């Protein structure tokens with residue numbers, strides 16, 4: 001078949017498809033597609049032989065070549081997966097993660113075959129596992145849970161002669177952390193409640209529909225991290241594509257997450273204990289969707305966790321609908337949004353790791369490797385959503401902290417973790433270390449709901465707050481230190 005010739009898409013030039021393999025979309029391609037389609041309707045614009053279906057410009061083989069090429073470029077350019085890695089793919093059942101699973105399997109199989117042929121004892125092939133987070137516990141009616149799990153299992157365990165391990169976990173597993181001690185402020189009755197009841201109560205305390213949805217996604221990431229850590233994985237792969245990023249960008253703008261948003265849309269995100277990577281960042285939802293159907297890849301449509309029948313109450317939902325509408329009219333609009341977002345400055349923890357080969361090359365070329373640790377995690381991340389905190393917010397939250405400092409010099413508050421958690425000031429201190437978006441949309445305004453919320457939060461979030469409070473106090477102390485005279489001076 002002509003489409004296997006390796007021409008066109010792999011070249012990185014305008015290739016007549018939605019996007020070329022260079023990783024960044026080319027704007028001139030839309031015209032190419034329309035022109036070529038005009039010549040031979042119903043025939044693939046790339047190989048010009050195979051028929052197309054579903055009104056898509058490419059045949060299945062060419063679409064595969066195109067998507068794999070973008071996937072591999074993202075992976076190789078940014079060292080997303082190396083032979084030493086043990087990769088955990090978060091499978092949602094949707095086309096993005098489904099395609100990611102297929103490509104990771106393909107690349108792994110090819111690497112294994114090459115390795116077997118070369119009999120090179122020193123090299124290895126990356127490990128692969130799949131995780132599915134069952135979110136049914138977040139809703140009061142969870143009747144589809146079993147069915148969803150069966151469907152997901154059938155995808156992972158299918159035909160393949162080299163099956164990969166599948167971890168099925170529940171959203172409420174975030175409350176079962178063996179590594180962490182239980183908090184002093186935890187009520188007896190909270191401690192005896194089942195994780196599912198705690199999850200329901202936690203979400204019940206959040207009044208805003210968008211806030212509830214976001215909290216579910218933050219809990220999901222914590223559960224993914226938990227599984228990855230417990231099973232020794234070194235990378236977590238998410239099937240987030242360009243279209244999802246575009247919708248998130250609109251939503252994040254509305255939620256006031258402008259400062260931290262660039263952190264969420266890069267190929268690499270190493271602010272987590274296990275680094276998160278997005279190899280499908282340059283693929284469109286439409287391409288992935290069509291490919292799944294053309295290649296007969298089974299997907300499972302699991303309804304999003306929804307907390308209101310009125311979709312207009314969710315910023316996430318409205319943004320999604322808005323971007324889909326733009327997309328229907330002109331599909332390069334999604335790229336316009338993501339390209340604009342791509343101009344935002346990422347954080348240090350978004351820098352791809354520099355491998356030994358790269359270091360050697362740079363040395364030969366006389367390029368200095370930056371001395372700052374590339375993956376240095378910033379001091380403060382929001383305890384709920386893990387967004388990096390703006391120094392200005394940090395300063396605002398520090399007002400209370402400086403009052404503590406001025407009150408007797410020594411900090412009585414953060415010396416001991418249990419003192420911090422047990423303190424009656426913990427709720428206020430906790431809120432002061434959260435990002436503005438979480439403070440506004442998730443944390444209840446004072447009262448019974450607020451109190452109950454702090455008691456019920458997962459330990460991992462409370463621990464982060466304690467770390468933030470400590471770091472802030474030592475930071476404040478260091479700031480004051482500048483203005484103090486040394487001890488030996490009168």
Ligand SMILES: [Zn+2]
Nearest residue numbers: 044047059062
């Ligand atoms: Zn073709």
Ligand SMILES: [Zn+2]
Nearest residue numbers: 382385435438
């Ligand atoms: Zn936050």
